Amino acid sequence: MDTRPLFQPHSRALATLYADLETYALSQVEVFVGTAGSLIERSNASGFTFYAHQTYDGSGRRRERYVAGPVGDATADARAERLRERIRELKALVPSFRLLGREGYVIADARTYATLASLHNHGVFAAGGMLIGSHAYGVLLNRLGVRAAAYGTLDIDIARSERLRFAEPPQLGFVEMLRESGVDFQEVPSLDRKRPSTSFKQRGRSPFHVDLLVPSRDESYPVVPVPELRAHATGLPYLRYLLADGQDAMLLAREGCCRVRVPLPERYAVHKLLVSRMRSGRSVKSESDVLQACVLCAALSESHPGAVGAAVAAVPKRARRYVERGVEVARPHLESRYVRAWEELTG
Incomplete structure (x- = not known):
């Protein structure tokens, strides 16, 4: 049997740094889905100049979105400055994220981070949704201030115990929320064509996917409607025990961090x-x-x-x-x- 320790504690200095970053993460109502990017000025064919935000999404593709205009307008300039400050603030933290990663803290990959950041922005975790599975395990290791053997996973497990309590009904369904990460998710057809999909996979050959889960009433695995997300979930035995209590925590990535909820x-x-x-x-x-x-x-x-x-x-x-x-x-x-x-x- 392997006699190496199951875990090793991080230093107090690293644990303190992590706690400071988590405080920042939990204070963020909205986060960048992908990289912080940069604020640039653009002009259209008619000479209208405006601000645009250029970033890289969860699939590594460069994205650009309109922010405000015209350049020089007081309202547009103020909006651009607020975004510029958010970009500066996050970029100043990136060296700390990378330091923690080098020292053995668990770092989410770009696709996982963008996917969960999108769900955060849409209020899924604030409404009672929970991250479970191996990505939650990584978050828990970080919060406990310990490092352990590496793990690999290409799936994200999202669960809810009761109907999610959104402040306002979401405008998008679950799969549309996932797609806002920049990853092209599609529903995975069930083997039984009459059963709705409960899993959402990145289009193509990639095995990267998201499973939606709820508690079952017994030891069966039913398909259960999740109307507030316009989706269906797989029921799992004894999942209610796991979801009975949770905590807000930080998901850490190399170029960002966001709030999630974990058991x-x-x-x-x-x-x-x-x-x-x-x-x-x-x-x-x-x-x-x-x-x-x-x-x-x-x-x-x-x-x-x-x-x-x-x-x-x-x-x-x-x-x-x-x-x-x-x-x-x-x-x-x-x-x-x-x-x-x-x-x-x-x-």
């Missing part, structure tokens, strides 16, 4: 043990589930003692048999090396 780390860990024993024919994924759970349990036992035990106690009775099986698989990673974590898992 509590202790519930994420216990839920991973649960789902690892419900998977069939996906041993690699199950192993990844258990390892993520062990890393979080070990880290939490040092920084937040008692949190894992409380999460175990809150598991629904019907799901406890799965958690118990998952705990047994976790035994080699925790029992002798992270005694406090093991004691909290086993009661």
Whole structure:
């Protein structure tokens, strides 16, 4: 068995820098989808001069959008200056993002960041939507101030427990929100043509995709309407346990950061043990589930003692048999090396 530590803590200085950046991220009502870009002046054929914002989107394509005009108009100039200040502010932070990435903080790739930034701008997370899966795991590692073995994923999991509570009904459906990232998403047809799509994939051969998920009432996997997003989602057993409580956090990228909502780390860990024993024919994924759970349990036992035990106690009775099986698989990673974590898992 691998005897290397499951995690390593970041230095206090890096943790402080991360906390400062997260404070900035959580204060942003709207973020740039892609790079900060630059503000430029353009003229049309009739000689009208105006301001335009030039950026690179989630697919790496250069984009340009009209900002205001004409140049010299007080209102247009003021609007341009506000945008110019936002660009300067973000660009000043980019060296800090890159420093954290070099030191082992989890950094989202450009497509993932642009996709989640678009959902943030459309109020999905503020309305109660939650980022789960491996990208949430990366956010949780960063918030706990620890680094662990790298993981790779080409999917984004977005979940909601109840109807999303938007301040105003969104003008766009879910797939249109995703496309505003600059990534050309399309619905993935179900094997059963009568069942609506619950997954949205980048057009072409890329496996990059987004899954929309909701809790199921039992251990089935139904297709459930999500009317407020004009979409459908896959129901997952015991997902309500994971979504019962969450926290606002920062998704970090090399050229930006944005606010997302993620589960509590202790519930994420216990839920991973649960789902690892419900998977069939996906041993690699199950192993990844258990390892993520062990890393979080070990880290939490040092920084937040008692949190894992409380999460175990809150598991629904019907799901406890799965958690118990998952705990047994976790035994080699925790029992002798992270005694406090093991004691909290086993009661």
